[in-house]
Amino acid sequence: MHINVSAMNLLRYVVAYVFIISGVMKFISTELGNHFIHLGLPYPLTIMYVVAIVEIICGAIILMNKSVKKATMPLLVIMIAAFLLTKVPLLHSGLFTFAFNARLDIVMLVLLFILYKSHHR
Template sequence: MNMSFSPMNLIRYVVGYVFIISGLMLLVSPELHSVFMKLPVPTPLYVMYLVAILEIVCGALLLANKEVKIATIPLLIIMTGAILFTKVPVLHNGFLDFAFSARLDIAMLVLLVILYKSNHNYR
């Protein structure tokens, strides 16, 4: 893999890395399993495995600079769901608690939008 360190490539590398590690952790971490089991989604175990696989596959596509625009779509949905299901409930503690809790999710969401809006390969 030809590693170029342009700003857009760095965004792809960082976002891909974050999602690959997140997906792997979903598969091996009992703590994350229990968090998922408490989410108000149908069949949370299957949803967790689907999210993990999508994060790993889409993260790998970002790292490989393949189908970047398509790979960002499921990740945008996952990040939106993460904010809605795990961060919005924190709003009852106040906006500042929500803003602090959601800061990294929002940053990832913005980086995904940047990748989605870019229409060229980053090599």
């Protein structure tokens, strides 16, 4: 896959931005804490804080263009888990409801996959 370097940098910046902001928000938003509690996971707040730390660290690594391939792997795991926990259950509400609510998760998964496949470090 050959992508223009400046386009790849833009992709890295956007993905890093999304995950760094997402991680920071998990520390400052009580609403996100309540959301994790209602997922039915054991130790929901601990899981949320671990996810937040991973998102911030991996986002920063991607932003600095260091070990991008390795940094995308935990983020792919987080996105797949979030998709399975929060979006797949929406299939019971109908295909279009699911598709609408899952659209940004799918885009982020694709962008992470592009970053993973395009970096050799």
